[in-house]
Amino acid sequence: MLTIDALCKIYPNGTQALEQISLNVDAGEIVALVGGSGCGKTTLLRMISGLEAPTRGHAALDGEEIRAPHPAVGMVFQEARLLPWLTVAENISFGLDDLPKAEQDARVDEALLRVGLAGYGKRWPRELSGGQAQRVSIVRALVTQPKALLLDEPFSALDALTRTKLQDHLLALWETHRPTLVLVTHDVEEAVALADRAIVLQPKPGRIFADIPIDLPRPRDRLSPEFAEAKRLVLKALDGSINQPNPHQPGKVYSPAAGGSF
Amino acid sequence: MSEATLDTSPTTNAQPQAARFAVFGTSFVIGLVLPVTAALLYEGAFRLGLVQARLLPPPSRIFTTLWTLAKTGELTTHVLATTVRVGMGFGLGALVGMFLGALTGASRNARRLLDPTLQGLRAIPSLAWVPLFILWLGIFESSKIALIAVGVFFPVYLGVMAAIANVDRKIVEVGRAFRLSRLALVRRVLLPAILPDFIIAIRSGLGMGFMFVVAAEIMGASEGLGYLLVDGQQLGKPDQILAAIIAFAVLGKFGDWLIVVLTKPFLTWQDTHQRGA
Ligand SMILES: Nc1ncnc2c1ncn2[C@@H]1O[C@H](COP(=O)(O)OP(=O)(O)OP(=O)(O)O)[C@@H](O)[C@H]1O
Ligand SMILES: [Mg+2]
Numbered sequence: 083m084l085t086i087d088a089l090c091k092i093y094p095n096g097t098q099a100l101e102q103i104s105l106n107v108d109a110g111e112i113v114a115l116v117g118g119s120g121c122g123k124t125t126l127l128r129m130i131s132g133l134e135a136p137t138r139g140h141a142a143l144d145g146e147e148i149r150a151p152h153p154a155v156g157m158v159f160q161e162a163r164l165l166p167w168l169t170v171a172e173n174i175s176f177g178l179d180d181l182p183k184a185e186q187d188a189r190v191d192e193a194l195l196r197v198g199l200a201g202y203g204k205r206w207p208r209e210l211s212g213g214q215a216q217r218v219s220i221v222r223a224l225v226t227q228p229k230a231l232l233l234d235e236p237f238s239a240l241d242a243l244t245r246t247k248l249q250d251h252l253l254a255l256w257e258t259h260r261p262t263l264v265l266v267t268h269d270v271e272e273a274v275a276l277a278d279r280a281i282v283l284q285p286k287p288g289r290i291f292a293d294i295p296i297d298l299p300r301p302r303d304r305l306s307p308e309f310a311e312a313k314r315l316v317l318k319a320l321d322g323s324i325n326q327p328n329p330h331q332p333g334k335v336y337s338p339a340a341g342g343s344f
Numbered sequence: 345m346s347e348a349t350l351d352t353s354p355t356t357n358a359q360p361q362a363a364r365f366a367v368f369g370t371s372f373v374i375g376l377v378l379p380v381t382a383a384l385l386y387e388g389a390f391r392l393g394l395v396q397a398r399l400l401p402p403p404s405r406i407f408t409t410l411w412t413l414a415k416t417g418e419l420t421t422h423v424l425a426t427t428v429r430v431g432m433g434f435g436l437g438a439l440v441g442m443f444l445g446a447l448t449g450a451s452r453n454a455r456r457l458l459d460p461t462l463q464g465l466r467a468i469p470s471l472a473w474v475p476l477f478i479l480w481l482g483i484f485e486s487s488k489i490a491l492i493a494v495g496v497f498f499p500v501y502l503g504v505m506a507a508i509a510n511v512d513r514k515i516v517e518v519g520r521a522f523r524l525s526r527l528a529l530v531r532r533v534l535l536p537a538i539l540p541d542f543i544i545a546i547r548s549g550l551g552m553g554f555m556f557v558v559a560a561e562i563m564g565a566s567e568g569l570g571y572l573l574v575d576g577q578q579l580g581k582p583d584q585i586l587a588a589i590i591a592f593a594v595l596g597k598f599g600d601w602l603i604v605v606l607t608k609p610f611l612t613w614q615d616t617h618q619r620g621a
Contacts, residue, residue, distance in 0.1 A: 151520055
């Protein structure tokens with residue numbers, strides 16, 4: 083289980099990016115972090131990944147505090163960030179250095195097959211489209227079989243059709259080992275299509291505005307009325323989080339189920 | 345980038361070797377058009393008696409001189425002497441430049457300590473060192489090599505320092521996210537990332553080496569291409585001067601080409617707008 087306890091982040095320039103974020107994510111759960119630009123989503127993810135240290139509070143995986151990048155936590159950045167001097171296959175096995183070569187190759191081949199890139203192993207990253215590169219970046223993080231995978235708007239630079247396809251790819255990959263997924267997104271549809279819960283963040287300083295369960299069976303039908311209703315709830319909370327003038331009340335979390343009065 | 349998932353057939357990514365060679369040949373020939381035409385025109389003008397060739401001998405005479413020098417083995421002696429000097433000066437300057445550049449590029453404290461001094465030294469025109477080097481090291485090889493090394497040092501130092509300092513933070517972060525040790529980070533991320541800039545630094549260093557070998561040899565040497573230049577001037581033989589200049593051009597170009605060819609296999613990943621042109 084991923085535990086985030088009273089996490090605060092104040093950047094050296096004085097920006098208070100996060101205030102008192104507390105959140106538990108069960109093993110195997112998929113959580114979407116949504117919120118307006120600048121509300122601290124990337125900051126929160128970087129704290130969980132151990133790439134950056136919180137000012138106060140902490141994040142922990144199965145009770146073990148995360149102070150530096152953790153072997154069981156994978157990270158997918160907003161840009162694919164493939165290493166341009168490594169082939170696609172070498173990029174995927176970048177985190178597998180400890181394994182014997184044969185095992186590495188087996189995992190790489192399987193991963194490429196899973197995301198529809200069989201035969202692309204020998205290509206250079208510059209020879210990939212944006213969507214292909216992002217798929218490689220996702221499997222690069224997944225082949226190490228992390229317990230938790232953090233994704234920072236991994237599909238935001240892609241067109242709608244590609245994005246939908248990659249969301250399906252991600253779900254299929256998730257099915258095999260069921261890692262915990264924490265997915266930052268701008269896209270309400272994406273949150274509803276993938277997540278068990280949508281966490282809506284509110285800016286200045288960043289804090290949790292709403293925690294909305296999405297109890298739809300998988301595979302989800304994007305055209306069903308239930309899907310539309312879940313989208314509406316998240317969208318409404320998002321609206322509230324951005325337009326809300328209130329001085330913030332710690333501990334009080336907006337609940338759409340209770341008829342949310344924002 | 346939008347057709348992403350639609351094409352799944354991997355295409356062959358290299359042009360056939362022969363085709364690439366033909367492209368190379370064509371651009372080589374195109375590059376020759378201008379100098380060859382100019383040489384032929386001048387040669388023609390000379391044959392027709394349109395120009396006085398006392399100060400600027402026609403190409404045919406320059407090549408005759410070169411040929412004579414080559415036949416007597418003199419050319420080999422001079423080329424060898426120059427090559428050895430450049431090689432040693434370049435080796436020394438590049439090694440020290442790499443080391444200090446890496447140090448100042450990687451550590452802010454080292455940069456604060458060393459860079460101001462080195463930049464101050466860089467502001468001194470390198471030829472100003474010559475009298476001092478001669479006093480310290482004598483007029484023979486050591487002072488020449490020291491001068492060349494100084495010339496090579498600065499572009500290499502600056503290039504390596506800038507390359508390391510400018511490595512993309514985002515790429516380094518990937519290394520951190522995969523928990524690379526400091527050493528592994530250097531080996532698997534930093535070194536490959538700076539390689540293109542490093543090669544450019546080395547190439548400009550070598551260029552400087554050739555510049556300074558001329559200076560060193562003009563100031564007093566009994567062999568070397570620079571000596572051929574001075575000798576040609578004193579004996580009033582412009583054809584010998586031009587022959588030495590041509591030898592310099594060929595030698596310098598060859599050295600540069602060697603670096604490019606030796607490092608090319610490590611740079612096939614590069615994504616530049618010139619690719620394939
Ligand atoms: N390195 C930094 N130094 C100072 N302030 C920062 C830094 N990084 C982010 N911030 C500030 O912290 C706040 C949260 O930034 P963050 O990048 O986490 O937002 P975000 O929710 O990911 O936004 P977006 O959706 O646009 O990516 C912003 O006000 C931002 O200006
Ligand atoms: Mg962000």
